[in-house]
Amino acid sequence: MRILIVSLITFANVCVFAATATRPNIVIIMADDMGYRDLSCYGCLDFETPHIDALAADGIRMTNGYVSHPYCSPSRAGLLTGRYQQRFGHEHNPPYLEDDARIGIDAETRLLPDLFREHGYATGLVGKWHLGAGQPFRPIERGFVEFYGFLGGGHHYFQVKPNGTNYDSPMWRNASPSDDQLTYLTDDLTREAQSLILRHNDQPFCLLLMYNAPHAPDHVTDEYMAMVNHIPHAGRKKYAALVRGVDSGVGQIRKTLNECGLSQNTIVVFLSDNGGRAGVSDNRPLRGNKGWLHEGGIRVPMIVSWPDKIAPGTIYHHAVSSLDLLPTAMSAANIEVPADVDGADLLPYLDQTLHEPPHKTLFWRVCGGEGLAVRHNDWKLVHDVGMSSPELYNLANDPGEDQDLSHSEPERATQLRSLYNAWSATLEKPRWTEEHAENVRRERILARQAGTRQVPMPWVPFSSSE
Numbered sequence: 021m022r023i024l025i026v027s028l029i030t031f032a033n034v035c036v037f038a039a040t041a042t043r044p045n046i047v048i049i050m051a052d053d054m055g056y057r058d059l060s061c062y063g064c065l066d067f068e069t070p071h072i073d074a075l076a077a078d079g080i081r082m083t084n085g086y087v088s089h090p091y092c093s094p095s096r097a098g099l100l101t102g103r104y105q106q107r108f109g110h111e112h113n114p115p116y117l118e119d120d121a122r123i124g125i126d127a128e129t130r131l132l133p134d135l136f137r138e139h140g141y142a143t144g145l146v147g148k149w150h151l152g153a154g155q156p157f158r159p160i161e162r163g164f165v166e167f168y169g170f171l172g173g174g175h176h177y178f179q180v181k182p183n184g185t186n187y188d189s190p191m192w193r194n195a196s197p198s199d200d201q202l203t204y205l206t207d208d209l210t211r212e213a214q215s216l217i218l219r220h221n222d223q224p225f226c227l228l229l230m231y232n233a234p235h236a237p238d239h240v241t242d243e244y245m246a247m248v249n250h251i252p253h254a255g256r257k258k259y260a261a262l263v264r265g266v267d268s269g270v271g272q273i274r275k276t277l278n279e280c281g282l283s284q285n286t287i288v289v290f291l292s293d294n295g296g297r298a299g300v301s302d303n304r305p306l307r308g309n310k311g312w313l314h315e316g317g318i319r320v321p322m323i324v325s326w327p328d329k330i331a332p333g334t335i336y337h338h339a340v341s342s343l344d345l346l347p348t349a350m351s352a353a354n355i356e357v358p359a360d361v362d363g364a365d366l367l368p369y370l371d372q373t374l375h376e377p378p379h380k381t382l383f384w385r386v387c388g389g390e391g392l393a394v395r396h397n398d399w400k401l402v403h404d405v406g407m408s409s410p411e412l413y414n415l416a417n418d419p420g421e422d423q424d425l426s427h428s429e430p431e432r433a434t435q436l437r438s439l440y441n442a443w444s445a446t447l448e449k450p451r452w453t454e455e456h457a458e459n460v461r462r463e464r465i466l467a468r469q470a471g472t473r474q475v476p477m478p479w480v481p482f483s484s485s486e
Contacts, residue, residue: 042354043141043224043352043353043354044224044285044286044287044326044328044352044353045224045225045226045227045277045282045285045286045287046136046141046225046226046227046286046287046289046349046352046353047227047229047273047277047286047287047288047289048099048227048228048229048289048291048345048349049229049231049269049270049273049288049289049290049291050096050099050147050148050228050229050230050231050290050291050292050293051231051233051234051263051266051290051291051292051293051321052092052148052174052230052231052232052233052234052235052292052293053234053235053236053292053293053294053295053296053297053301053310054234054263054266054292054296054301054320054321055292055295055296055297055301055302055303055316056295056296056302056303056304056306056315056316056319056320056321057302057303057304057305058234058260058263058296058301058302058321059072059073059076059263059321060073061073061076061077061081061323062081062321063304064302066248066250066251066256066260067247067248067251067260067263067264069263069264069267070267070271071267071268071270071271071274072266072267072270072290072321072323074271074274075270075274075288075290075323075325076323076325077332077333078325078327078332078333079288079323079324079325079326079327079330079332079334080323080324080325080330080331080334080335080336080370081322081323081334081335081336082321082322082323082324082336082340083335083336083337084319084336084337084338084339084340084415085291085319085320085321085322085340085341085342086318086319086320086339086340086341086342086382086395087099087291087292087293087294087318087320087341087342088104088105088341088342088343088384089105089111089294089318089384089386090294090295090310090311090312090313090317090318090384090386091113091293091294091310091311091317092113092150092173092293092294093110093112093113093114093150093151093173094106094110094111094112094113095293095294095342096148096150096151096230096293097110097125097151098342098343099132099293099342099343099345099346100125100131100132100133100151100346101125101129101130101131101132101346101361102132102343102344102345102346102347102357102358102361102362102363103129103343103360103361103362103363104343104362104383104447106385106447106448106450107362107446107447107448108125108126108129108448108451109448109449109450109451109452110125110151110450110451111385111386111387111388111450111451112450112452112453112454113150113173113454114150114151114152114153114157114452114454115452115454116153116171116172116173116185116186117153117154118153118154118155118171119154120153120154121154121155121156121157122154122452123152123154123157123451123452124151124152124153124154124156124157125151125152125157125162127156130358131162131163132163132226132228132346132349133145133159133162133163133164133226133228134162134163135163135346135350135355135358136163136226136349136350136353136355137163137164137165137226139353139355140223140224141223141224141225141226141353142165142166142219142220142223142224142225142226143163143164143165143166143225143226143227144164144165144166144167144213144216144220144225144226144227144228145159145164145166145167145168145169145227145228145230146167146168146169146209146212146213146216146227146228146229146230147168147169147170147209147228147229147230147231147232148169148170148173148174148175148230148231148232149167149169149170149171149172149230150171150172150173152171153171153172158171158192158195160194160195166194166216167192167193167194167195168191168192168193168194168198168209168212169191169192169209169230170189170191170192170232171189171192172186172187172189173186174186174187174232174235174236174237175187175188175189175191175205175232176188176202176205176237176239177202177204177205177206177232177233177237177239177240178202178203178204178205178239179202180200180201180202187237204239204241204265205232205233205239206231206232206233206262206265206266206268206269207241207265207268207269209229209231209232209269210229210268210269210272210273211272213227213229213269213273214272214273214276217273217276217277217280217282218276218280221280221282224353226349229269229273231266231269233262233263233265233266234259234262234263234266234297234301235297236297238255238258238259238262238300240258240261240262240265241261241265244261244262244264244265244268245257245258245261247260247261247264248260248261248264255299255300256300258300259300259301270290273288274288283327284327284328285326285327285328286326287324287325287326287349287352288324288325288326289322289323289324289325289345290321290322290323291320291321291322291323291342292320292321293320294310294311294317294318294320295308295309295310295311295312295315295316295317295318295319295320296309296310296316297309297310298310303315303316305419305420306319306419306420306421307420307421307422308421312404313384313386313391313392313393313402313404313405314402314404314421315400315415315419315420315421318384318393320342322340322342324366324370326352326370329352329367329370329371330370330371331371331372334370336369336370338369338377338378338379339377339378339379339382339395340364340366340369340378340379341363341364341379341382342363343361343362343363343364344363344364344365344366344378345363346361346363347361347363347364347365347366348363348364348365348366348367348370350365351365351367352367364378364379366378377397380396380397381394381395381396381397381439381443382394382395383439383440383443383444385444385447386404386405387405387461388449388450389444390405390461391403391404391405392404392440392444394436394437394439394440394443395415396435396436396439398414398415398416398417399412399413399414399415399432399436400412400413400414400415400421400436401426401433401436401437401440402421405461405465406461406465406466409426410426410433410437411424411426412424412425412426412429412432412433412436413425
């Protein structure tokens with residue numbers, strides 16, 4: 021870590037200013053469990069996120085950006101393949117088993133880094149993996165030239181143990197556990213990402229920076245706490261400090277790109293892997309949280325910046341999906357997009373060549389079909405785990421999913437269910453299950469039994485009209 025810090029202090033002297041490239045660099049930055057309204061550019065009022073706001077001001081901000089699953093690993097599997105992850109049985113989080121060579125994305129399923137690497141891109145992953153801890157499924161085996169991070173679903177922010185497992189396990193560097201100690205996980209990941217950019221700034225690169233924050237545990241530094249000390253609720257305050265750490269990291273990454281002369285021809289994407297976690301995040305005006313198939317579990321902040329191609333300060337209101345990021349990035353890099361992807365190339369929509377929606381229909385399935393949702397144009401049918409019957413909403417008029425129209429619009433509800441059934445019939449059964457899926461399932465059932473529309477936010481009264 022000391023060598024890395026020294027290299028960053030002196031990088032202005034060694035940074036090679038790349039010649040104008042014909043292919044853009046790709047930087048995808050993913051937050052973990054961030055709420056829809058936890059950025060000031062999305063309406064957050066109790067703390068600021070100036071660097072992510074600046075990214076949005078320089079690019080395009082999606083108001084209907086979706087992920088393909090309401091939590092973690094399946095969402096990431098969709099992002100890295102451009103395909104509904106249920107097509108290859110990845111419907112649950114994989115358990116953390118470093119010696120298990122069975123649980124993860126199978127080798128026949130091509131991932132984004134593999135596709136870019138074979139076309140001359142340097143590929144790097146910094147941060148969270150969570151797509152299989154067994155040797156065949158690790159990042160270096162799946163197309164990444166470089167990896168620094170952790171294999172499981174979360175990690176302590178300050179502590180690693182040589183023989184630790186999962187949250188206190190050693191960080192990995194490439195194919196092996198590392199001896200590196202953490203200073204603060206969010207900042208360490210930012211520095212590693214900056215270092216990767218510096219090492220590869222003379223060739224096209226594809227970098228995935230997958231932050232652990234603001235996922236629990238709520239470990240924060242004095243620096244970030246000082247930015248949010250005005251927030252009275254202790255849980256919300258720590259959560260906000262975690263978000264401020266991510267925001268600072270985004271600013272540092274953009275600074276490095278700019279100082280290396282790469283900003284204009286680098287596509288930077290920012291999004292969350294799912295909706296905000298219960299009790300401390302802010303998903304308003306959306307209903308639900310992480311784990312829900314209502315909007316608060318699957319609609320997320322999503323921002324794309326590419327100064328060479330995308331007009332700054334744009335707001336895009338049509339529905340888009342994290343599944344779109346792979347074909348969009350490949351198209352931008354002049355790489356042939358695999359025929360089996362479910363995502364759409366967003367470039368002609370983002371540069372306003374095309375004005376119609378890129379998707380008519382988006383689908384979700386959890387627990388092997390026990391929970392389902394389908395959005396068709398502005399209409400959404402949802403039958404989540406624990407619900408006795410499906411509900412129908414017009415999201416254009418009711419983004420908070422307050423007014424169930426299934427009884428007044430039965431034919432439309434039937435139409436959407438038919439669309440879902442036809443899609444679901446093309447999918448695999450889940451290849452494994454695990455404890456987290458059961459925990460989410462129990463939470464949803466209890467919430468429905470209690471009649472709640474959202475896990476309470478003790479720090480603010482909920483109002484769907486906001």
